[in-house]
Amino acid sequence: MTASSSTSITVETPLSEDMRAMIGELNTALGSLTPDEANYSMSAEDMDGPETTVFVARVDGRAAACGALHRHADGIGELKRFYSRPQFRGLGLARRILEHVSELATSEGLARLVLETGHNYDAARRLYEQAGFKECGPVLDYPENPYSVFYTRPLTAV
Template sequence: MLRAVRTNPAHPDFQLLISRLDKELQSINGDDHAFLSQFNQTTDIKHVVVVYVDDQPAGCGAFKHYSSAEAEVKRMYTDPTFRGQGVATMVLNELETWAAASGYSACILETSIKLTSAVALYKKNGYKQTPNYGQYVGVSFSVCMKKDLKDDDTIKAVIATLAAIAVLLFFMIPQVSAQVTTQVEVTGLVEHPLTYSIDHLQGLKTFTGHDLKIVGAKGDVRKTFHTYKGISLKSILDSAKIVMPQPKEKGKYYIIVKGSDSYTVLYSWNEIFNNPTGTHVYLIFEENGKPITDDGRFVMICSNDNITGPRHVKWVQRIEVARLP
């Protein structure tokens, strides 16, 4: 089974994979390797994806800021053992989704003319060759490519309808095949990507609430928390520190909460930081005095909702900060 994880360059599995990548590139590029390797440093990279096959690190990729509109894809690699299984495509798609959510409208990249399989992969995924850019101008053995991501109107339409889709999924589709996760990742437009475990959360300032009912659209009570313990989403985001170069654009920022069953809920920045709702959204890890077991290890709830069911996220796996273009 393939699984993608968003992380940062310090992740040990990413470091392991790129060490293998560098050895392979040195063999392929020969005398050209010294020139190309200077552009493959991870110093300016903050967004990394690692894909696992049955919990084994199989492939990776990253992107970094190139311009206000373009993210540059870097460090794409699949271990030879796992090639031909869709690993590289999953890495690329995850990077593109992340880049679009971060406000970029296109992805660009450079590869070697000698890496014919890489060129074929990018073409298959919608990339088109362009004139060489930046440091690759005039480099005969470099191939530069670009892919336009979804246009602004499409992105806005998707964001506007995600919440409605999540509500429909809650009432129409049984939530199955979820995987219990032992940690929650905080990623996206944050200065400090975080990973929370149960032990970590227990060491923080927690909140204990009482008598919360999970209510469906017809008023049916699906579950009752006599007590629940957790940490507020607002405090999590404060610790991660949202990257917001232009504070006047607060209204463009939103928070995605996703479970391992793919159930997704959205909160706007204003809802969390400029509305009473923000003090009622919690990542909880204990219910009725005991660790959560039936719904994963982590659950996100909003106790301020009249109908609490649609924003009751079980098996919470990821909290991501994103921005409209």
């Protein structure tokens, strides 16, 4: 990308053609790294509801990265579907989406954020750890397994 590239991050429907394509790429990538029994993918339809807010980063109008806040009971927000397309990696898009998710969760009064990620997803683990997430035991209804790593981070309401 060039210095004149235009980048935006907005809330979008997961049902658009380009979001469906990006979600398909994400599912393919995760499927190549994680056995089926430890792959907790969400389809575009799963993401299309009031409990999930999907953020999309666009570079010069092209869908480049995404991430979502999925709300659970007891003030828990879950990070879901974080992905940057290979040609857009290194631009800080996932970090910026994570900031948007965190701000939304805080403004809604959620108490904490949690997530499950793959044990071998090094870039994702670095992102979450740099953002203050701490490794923990299984969260929500995820089973413990050797392929998953769980993280949590408390939120402070504004």
